[in-house]
Amino acid sequence: MEFLKLILFALLLSSSAVPILSYSHFSPVDHYLVDCGSTLKSTVDHRIFLSDSSPSNSPFLTAPHSFSLRNEHPFEGLPPIYSSARVFEAPSKYEFQIRDKGTHMVRLHFQTFSSSNLDLIRAQFHVLVNGYVILSNFSGVSAVNPRIKEFLIWIGTETLEITFVPVKKSNLAFVNAIEVISAPKDLVADTAKYLSYEHSGVVDGLSKQGLEVLYRVNVGGPKVTPFNDSFWRTWLPDDEHFESIWGSKKVYSTGRMKYQAGGASREVGPDNVYNSARVIQSTNSSVPNMNMTWTFPVIDGYNYIVRLHFCDIASISIGFLFFNIYVNGYMAYENFDLSSATNWELSSPFYVDFMVNGGQGGVLRIGIGSSNQSVPYAVDGLLNGIEIMKLNNSLGSFDGSLSAEMVLKGCRGYTVNLVPYVVILCLIVSVSLMLRRKVIGRDESFSWSKLPVVDSWRDKSSMGVDNH
Numbered sequence: 496m497e498f499l500k501l502i503l504f505a506l507l508l509s510s511s512a513v514p515i516l517s518y519s520h521f522s523p524v525d526h527y528l529v530d531c532g533s534t535l536k537s538t539v540d541h542r543i544f545l546s547d548s549s550p551s552n553s554p555f556l557t558a559p560h561s562f563s564l565r566n567e568h569p570f571e572g573l574p575p576i577y578s579s580a581r582v583f584e585a586p587s588k589y590e591f592q593i594r595d596k597g598t599h600m601v602r603l604h605f606q607t608f609s610s611s612n613l614d615l616i617r618a619q620f621h622v623l624v625n626g627y628v629i630l631s632n633f634s635g636v637s638a639v640n641p642r643i644k645e646f647l648i649w650i651g652t653e654t655l656e657i658t659f660v661p662v663k664k665s666n667l668a669f670v671n672a673i674e675v676i677s678a679p680k681d682l683v684a685d686t687a688k689y690l691s692y693e694h695s696g697v698v699d700g701l702s703k704q705g706l707e708v709l710y711r712v713n714v715g716g717p718k719v720t721p722f723n724d725s726f727w728r729t730w731l732p733d734d735e736h737f738e739s740i741w742g743s744k745k746v747y748s749t750g751r752m753k754y755q756a757g758g759a760s761r762e763v764g765p766d767n768v769y770n771s772a773r774v775i776q777s778t779n780s781s782v783p784n785m786n787m788t789w790t791f792p793v794i795d796g797y798n799y800i801v802r803l804h805f806c807d808i809a810s811i812s813i814g815f816l817f818f819n820i821y822v823n824g825y826m827a828y829e830n831f832d833l834s835s836a837t838n839w840e841l842s843s844p845f846y847v848d849f850m851v852n853g854g855q856g857g858v859l860r861i862g863i864g865s866s867n868q869s870v871p872y873a874v875d876g877l878l879n880g881i882e883i884m885k886l887n888n889s890l891g892s893f894d895g896s897l898s899a900e901m902v903l904k905g906c907r908g909y910t911v912n913l914v915p916y917v918v919i920l921c922l923i924v925s926v927s928l929m930l931r932r933k934v935i936g937r938d939e940s941f942s943w944s945k946l947p948v949v950d951s952w953r954d955k956s957s958m959g960v961d962n963h
């Protein structure tokens with residue numbers, strides 16, 4: 496009897512252990528969630544944001560003229576982090592201890608409101624993170640619609656500093672909540688395929704750059720909230736970016752995604768993104784000659800990383816899916832063979848990164864089209880997710896032509912002598928041009944790298960290794 500019980504117990508253990516192992520949760524070393532200007536902690540989707548005024552709390556706030564502001568009439572339906580703000584009347588900074596060097600996600604939340612004769616809509620300010628200008632001349636909008644800004648920044652120092660610098664004429668800056676989280680090691684790939692008019696090739700060194708996440712879209716599926724994302728991201732439906740045309744359809748899978756070593760890990764993209772897609776499908780003997788197209792407004796003058804997520808949840812069998820990938824009108828891949836890239840596994844998540852220089856007339860276009868190897872009676876094009884990230888300019892800014900140094904000098908009221916800045920600017924521009932020449936090889940034969948042949952996607956330890 497005891498023996499039977501033991502066996503039963505062991506069986507129970509093993510059966511419950513399998514899903515726990517393969518659904519292992521990402522646990523970041525640095526993980527700060529701050530509810531700014533609040534006196535109590537608040538909980539959003541099971542995540543606890545601590546007050547920035549409790550002395551025991553970890554970020555160190557240096558704010559000579561700051562106070563907390565509460566919204567006496569909190570907006571209905573908005574999480575509690577938006578009903579308070581910390582307001583700064585002079586340059587101020589939060590310092591976060593960094594224990595895990597590498598890329599960190601910095602996410603700032605802004606929701607304007609008015610309270611005790613102060614309207615946050617008046618605020619205008621710059622925000623710096625360790626020498627980067629992440630926001631410049633920023634101000635909130637009056638709508639009940641929080642503005643959330645997200646950056647992925649490589650931190651090689653022991654502290655991460657977020658500095659708020661009010662613009663002179665407003666003398667007011669604010670923030671409602673801050674998240675600083677160490678990113679999964681495989682989140683930012685080091686190389687991407689560079690597409691441009693003059694030359695295409697491979698660009699590397701990307702993992703140590705700063706990125707602003709502009710768009711994160713779940714193609715063909717619903718909104719994915721931080722609650723359902725392994726790295727607490729939000730993925731929006733693609734409808735407003737998709738140029739709807741007849742001939743494509745949405746597909747959805749309820750099966751398990753087969754994450755493989757070297758492909759996308761669950762932290763790169765969650766099941767909820769890979770289990771939906773839009774496809775081009777031929778139902779008869781002729782392959783439709785068509786593209787699915789998505790467009791995203793962007794600002795010219797910056798480089799962008801475009802990450803496309805693929806997972807073949809639509810084909811009945813492997814080896815029949817071939818399609819073309821276009822980014823900004825460039826043929827990014829012709830006859831892309833997803834089956835071969837994923838070691839002949841269906842439902843296996845995969846992604847590719849491209850770098851492009853700006854948009855075309857302020858718009859970045861992504862196309863998936865049938866190719867001349869597409870097979871009749873099969874899926875002839877597929878896409879599951881899109882991410883668009885902006886790289887900082889040569890001044891270290893994501894938002895205009897001021898460097899962090901200029902922002903800080905300007906606010907101390909120094910007389911601005913332009914000559915040294917022009918010299919520095921020329922230097923930086925020429926150095927960055929040289930760097931770019933160096934990084935961009937002329938290798939035209941850059942191809943998607945296949946996953947290493949190990950059938951070990953069930954093995955927890957094999958997840959999250961990126962061989963791109």
Ligand SMILES: *[C@@H]1O[C@H](CO)[C@@H](O)[C@H](O)[C@H]1NC(C)=O
Nearest residue numbers: 540718719720721722723767
């Ligand atoms: C999480 O995803 C499931 C479906 O996968 C959905 O039913 C649920 O509403 C989602 N939860 C949140 C908080 O988004």
Ligand SMILES: *[C@@H]1O[C@H](CO)[C@@H](O)[C@H](O)[C@H]1NC(C)=O
Nearest residue numbers: 742777778779780781782783
């Ligand atoms: C194949 O199907 C498409 C759309 O379903 C249709 O427009 C086309 O005429 C068909 N072609 C043939 C050869 O039947």
Ligand SMILES: *[C@@H]1O[C@H](CO)[C@@H](O)[C@H](O)[C@H]1NC(C)=O
Nearest residue numbers: 784785786821824825862864
């Ligand atoms: C698909 O898009 C590419 C790039 O914009 C274009 O060159 C090609 O002609 C398009 N194909 C079709 C069938 O519209």
Ligand SMILES: *[C@@H]1O[C@H](CO)[C@@H](O)[C@H](O)[C@H]1NC(C)=O
Nearest residue numbers: 819826829830865866867868
């Ligand atoms: C189709 O295949 C041929 C032969 O590989 C190639 O020359 C042609 O450029 C391909 N692409 C298109 C869009 O026709």
Ligand SMILES: *[C@@H]1O[C@H](CO)[C@@H](O)[C@H](O)[C@H]1NC(C)=O
Nearest residue numbers: 886887888889890891892927
């Ligand atoms: C981005 O900013 C960093 C830090 O200022 C700088 O080292 C890097 O060269 C910039 N990137 C580009 C593409 O100019």
Ligand SMILES: *[C@@H]1O[C@H](CO)[C@@H](O)[C@H](O)[C@H]1NC(C)=O
Nearest residue numbers: 631632662894895896897898
């Ligand atoms: C910020 O706005 C001021 C005027 O409001 C303008 O002179 C300045 O160039 C702007 N700075 C940036 C970086 O856009």
